[in-house]
Structure formats: C-alpha cells, structure tokens
Amino acid sequence: MFRKHTKMVAVTVIASAMLLSGCGLFGGEEATKEIDPPQNVTYTDENIDKLAESEAKEVSDKKVDDEKAVETVKSELYLIDENGLVVPYAVDLPKTESIAKESLEYLVVGGPVTNILPNGFRAVLPADTQVLGVNIKDDGTAIADFSPEFKDYKKEDEERILQSITWTLTQFDSVKKVKIWVNGHEQKEMPVNGTPIQDGISRMDGINYDTSDVVDITNTQPLTVYYLAETGGKAYHVPVTKRISNEQNDPIVAAVDELIKGPESTGLLSDFQNGVKLLGAPKYEDGKVTLDFNESIYGSHDEEKKMISSNVLKSIVLTLTEQEGVESVNITVNGKADLVKEDGKKLDKPVTRPQNVNTGSF
Numbered sequence: 001m002f003r004k005h006t007k008m009v010a011v012t013v014i015a016s017a018m019l020l021s022g023c024g025l026f027g028g029e030e031a032t033k034e035i036d037p038p039q040n041v042t043y044t045d046e047n048i049d050k051l052a053e054s055e056a057k058e059v060s061d062k063k064v065d066d067e068k069a070v071e072t073v074k075s076e077l078y079l080i081d082e083n084g085l086v087v088p089y090a091v092d093l094p095k096t097e098s099i100a101k102e103s104l105e106y107l108v109v110g111g112p113v114t115n116i117l118p119n120g121f122r123a124v125l126p127a128d129t130q131v132l133g134v135n136i137k138d139d140g141t142a143i144a145d146f147s148p149e150f151k152d153y154k155k156e157d158e159e160r161i162l163q164s165i166t167w168t169l170t171q172f173d174s175v176k177k178v179k180i181w182v183n184g185h186e187q188k189e190m191p192v193n194g195t196p197i198q199d200g201i202s203r204m205d206g207i208n209y210d211t212s213d214v215v216d217i218t219n220t221q222p223l224t225v226y227y228l229a230e231t232g233g234k235a236y237h238v239p240v241t242k243r244i245s246n247e248q249n250d251p252i253v254a255a256v257d258e259l260i261k262g263p264e265s266t267g268l269l270s271d272f273q274n275g276v277k278l279l280g281a282p283k284y285e286d287g288k289v290t291l292d293f294n295e296s297i298y299g300s301h302d303e304e305k306k307m308i309s310s311n312v313l314k315s316i317v318l319t320l321t322e323q324e325g326v327e328s329v330n331i332t333v334n335g336k337a338d339l340v341k342e343d344g345k346k347l348d349k350p351v352t353r354p355q356n357v358n359t360g361s362f
Contacts, residue, residue, distance in 0.1 A: 162180070
C-alpha cells in the first residue's frame with residue numbers, strides 16, 4: 001500500500017515539473033498554455049468554527065461506533081474450581097439477542113471462555129459442544145438444547161454439568177427451572193450416569209452437595225449457604241447445599257447456624273470467629289430480615305473498631321437472599337446498628353444481594 005502511494009506521488013511530481021517547465025507530454029501550443037492559478041481561499045472565524053464542529057462530530061460519531069462495537073452485558077458463569085466445586089464467576093459478555101444461550105456457550109471447554117478463565121478453574125461442557133438453542137417458556141422453564149457432543153463427558157462430572165447449566169440459566173429472572181435436550185430430543189435423565197431430570201431442575205435441587213453429617217436424608221430438607229474458598233491468595237464465595245432436619249422451623253436461623261458452624265468439605269473456609277451467636281429470633285418485615293448478633297460478629301481483631309468482615313457480611317447476605325421472599329438483610333449488635341464496614345462506612349442500612357457473586361480476577 002505504501003509503495004503504490006509513493007509511485008503515484010512520484011508521477012505527480014514529474015508531471016508537474018514538466019508542465020511548469022513548458023514541456024508538454026505531446027508538444028504544441030496546447031501543452032504550453034498557462035494553467036489557471038488556484039483561487040484564493042479566505043479562512044474566517046465562521047469557517048474555522050464549522051471545520052472544528054465537523055471534526056468534533058466525526059470524533060464523536062467514531063466514539064459512539066466504538067462503544068457500540070464493544071457493548072457488553074454482565075453474566076455469571078458457573079465454572080469448576082480446583083477443588084471440583086461449581087463456582088459462579090461474573091464476566092462481561094458481548095451483548096447479543098440471547099444472553100442465556102451465549103452464557104451456555106461460554107461454558108464449553110475450548111470455547112470463547114478459554115482466554116478469561118481464572119487460574120485453577122475450568123470450563124464445564126465437553127469440547128465442541130454446540131448450544132442449539134435456549135427456549136424459555138411462559139412458566140419459567142428453560143429448554144437448553146445441545147449438539148450430540150454434549151454426551152462426551154466423564155460420569156464424575158455429570159452432576160457438576162447439570163448444576164452449572166441450571167444455576168447459570170436461573171440467574172435470569174425469567175428462568176425458574178431447566179430441562180435438557182440433545183439434538184432436539186428431551187432427556188429425562190442425564191445421558192452418561194443417569195442423573196434424573198424428569199420435569200426440570202431448579203436451584204432447590206441444590207449445588208455442591210454436602211451430606212457428610214446426615215444420617216437420615218429422608219427426614220431433611222435442602223439449604224444452600226455460601227462459604228469461602230481461596231486461590232492465589234484471593235477469596236471467593238461458593239454455594240453449598242446442605243441438608244437440615246425437617247424439625248427446623250426457621251430456615252433463616254438454620255442458615256446462620258450453618259454459617260457459624262462452618263464448612264465440612266475440603267477446600268472451603270469460613271471467616272466467622274468463635275463464639276458468634278444470634279441474640280434473638282430474626283425479625284421479618286417487607287422482604288427485610290434483621291439479625292441481632294453478639295459482639296463476636298466483629299471478630300477479635302475488629303472488636304474495638306466495631307468492624308464486620310466483608311467476607312462475613314457477604315456470606316450472610318448471599319445465603320439469606322437465596323431464600324424466597326428475602327430481599328435484604330439488616331444487622332445489629334446488641335440491638336444497635338453501630339457496625340462499620342471494612343471501607344470505614346457505617347453499616348446502618350439493610351444490605352441487598354449484590355448483582356453478581358464473584359467479580360474481578362482470582
């Protein structure tokens with residue numbers, strides 16, 4: 001390109017030189033006629049302003065075009081971490097007409113997720129799997145249809161795959177449960193190890209099951225709580241479904257008790273200090289739950305500052321807002337709202353669930 005441009009300039013210069021010297025290419029009078037001189041151009045303030053406005057508009061239009069070209073939307077992908085746990089990870093995906101379908105495409109091994117996978121994490125769906133479509137029905141059922149490559153997974157990954165698909169799709173308000181199809185055919189059970197699907201899977205069916213301390217599972221009900229895990233020195237939250245006794249009448253109390261008790265599974269952590277207790281029954285009002293703790297909620301190193309760990313706060317809020325009807329959590333200590341967050345701001349208002357669970361790099 002540059003060479004072609006150089007030749008054109010050279011020809012122009014030669015031709016100009018010949019004309020100026022009075023030597024026409026074909027000789028004769030026509031070749032020696034005087035070339036009309038260029039007209040004088042006067043630049044006024046008005047002309048300069050119009051030129052500036054035109055250039056500014058071009059820059060503005062280009063900026064708008066660039067923004068449209070990189071327009072994104074936030075989505076949670078449920079990936080598998082180094083402990084084999086299914087973990088939400090929020091990413092910016094290119095905006096499309098079907099964000100649900102695109103989110104599943106980012107779960108495929110070797111697919112577009114490859115360059116944004118956090119260290120220690122892997123994608124979920126078998127390589128070369130194509131998402132043929134996601135059809136969301138009026139009743140909240142999402143039918144996820146995959147190509148035959150979907151069946152090419154190890155049986156030990158089957159429940160993880162089903163959980164990942166279900167929790168990735170149910171992050172969207174319009175989806176309540178998920179059905180799996182392969183190449184246009186409904187699957188009543190998963191194709192490799194036969195995990196039942198039947199009429200669809202929802203979040204109530206759980207994720208990262210922990211039944212280590214359950215003797216009689218028939219007399220229990222599922223409860224999902226959020227513990228911590230860590231990779232590369234950075235913490236992230238992991239949803240874990242435990243089984244609690246049917247005799248437990250208050251799921252809020254049960255959830256707080258499980259958080260205080262801490263995880264049983266390998267690779268999970270808790271930031272709660274010893275001795276944390278609820279001082280009374282939770283109070284419910286218009287989607288808000290108020291919890292009154294003793295001073296141990298501060299933690300031994302934060303007691304004087306009356307500071308609550310951001311990990312503790314987030315674990316409580318994520319866990320409780322996972323339950324139906326709970327929209328925000330208000331925390332007091334000895335009946336007083338005098339806690340301080342790690343950023344130094346007072347925690348004197350109810351806290352709502354964050355739009356995304358784990359954001360940033362880890």
